[in-house]
Amino acid sequence: MTTSEALKENEARRLEKLREYNILDTHTEDTFDKMALMALQVFEAQSAFITFVDEDRVFIKSNLSQLPHNEVDRRASISSIAILDDEVTVINDTNEIPFLKNSPLVALDGGVRFFAGAPLKSPEGYNVGAVCVCSDEPGSATATQIEMLRIIAKIIVDKLENKLRYRKNVEAQVNLMNIALHEIKNPLASIKLANEIIQKDPSAAGRMTEMIKSSVIRIQNKLDELLKQSEMEDKEMVMLIEEVDINDMFKRLLNSFDLLAYRKNQVIEVHCEDNLPAVEADRTKLSDILHNLLSNAIKYSYHGSTIKLMATHHEDYMRIEVKDEGQGLNREDVGRLFTKFAKLSSKPTGKETSNGLGLSITKSLVELHKGTIEAISEGKEKGTSFIILLPIKYKKEIEEEINSLHS
Structure with missing residues (x-):
């Protein structure tokens, strides 16, 4: 596999993980805003963002700035640079970075001059987004500030993983309910049919009673299995x-x-x-x-x-x-x-x-x-x-x- 092919494959898997979080185009949430505010205060910066880098755009989940949008073009976003490295990206002065000079977010009046961004790295190693701070004046970051930003990024990823686990548990529980309800249909049909036969031919009651008993036991076993499964912390099939x-x-x-x-x-x-x-x-x-x-x-x-x-x-x-x-x-x-x-x-x-x-x-x-x-x-x-x-x-x-x- 060539380097280009490897990069494409990694990007495809990164996007797959991003979509698994089901975070794109969601409403603002207090938890994420608090994380962004913490980053803002640590750096005493003017703006802070929590962003998720999609295929051709950057979705802004938390926006503590004057920017009126909740997404920007990926090519124009500085936060998309932060996902290229597993370490915290710090740019003391964007004007000193040639390829950033023409960025709309840098070139405009009061544009970004100082930037720091920590990647949101999934447990599988995919950088799905970043927590970023920026100011309109050049600046620098201390080792303590960089470490704090890294910790905030980890907390955000933990939050994403917890939400993902919860959603999967709910989906597994719903799937389990579907299975149980579906499996109950067959013995119920047998009970209904046995009852119809008894009504037409009372002499068949003895044989039909055994059929009904067997069907009831099957329903009871299925309900017992459902109850046991729902009590488990891990909702995967046992x-x-x-x-x-x-x-x-x-x-x-x-x-x-x-x-x-x-x-x-x-x-x-x-x-x-x-x-x-x-x-x-x-x-x-x-x-x-x-x-x-x-x-x-x-x-x-x-x-x-x-x-x-x-x-x-x-x-x-x-x-x-x-x-x-x-x-x-x-x-x-x-x-x-x-x-x-x-x-x-x-x-x-x-x-x-x-x-x-x-x-x-x-x-x-x-x-x-x-x-x-x-x-x-x-x-x-x-x-x-x-x-x-x-x-x-x-x-x-x-x-x-x-x-x-x-x-």
């Missing part, structure tokens, strides 16, 4: 890894979906390779994955069709396939299949509802297991196969090997 028997899990799936398939006169076939080893997985999350895929297969397949659940063992990986004879996928469907709220060409065949979250949730859960998922369809009206590859042993190191199996 994996409770144990050995899971795929044969046994398939049998439980059949019990859960027997009624839904029966209503559409569908047949669910199970094909498991002999002597399948147990797979190390989070039992609840793996069950959620298979529930989502089988629910989709039933929902989008025609009345009287066959759905196949298959599992085979390939060296260090388990291959699980859910194959249906449904409406299939076109090229556009495949491209957006695993995105949130995806709208596909296929429609439920039994007036079921869909919120577009199921497959995006499924993909996230598969990836938590260091596995991969893909959908294969020869086209519309030719059915779809969802293929999952899961490591038999749950290890982070084998993620790349799994990915290579699909390439």
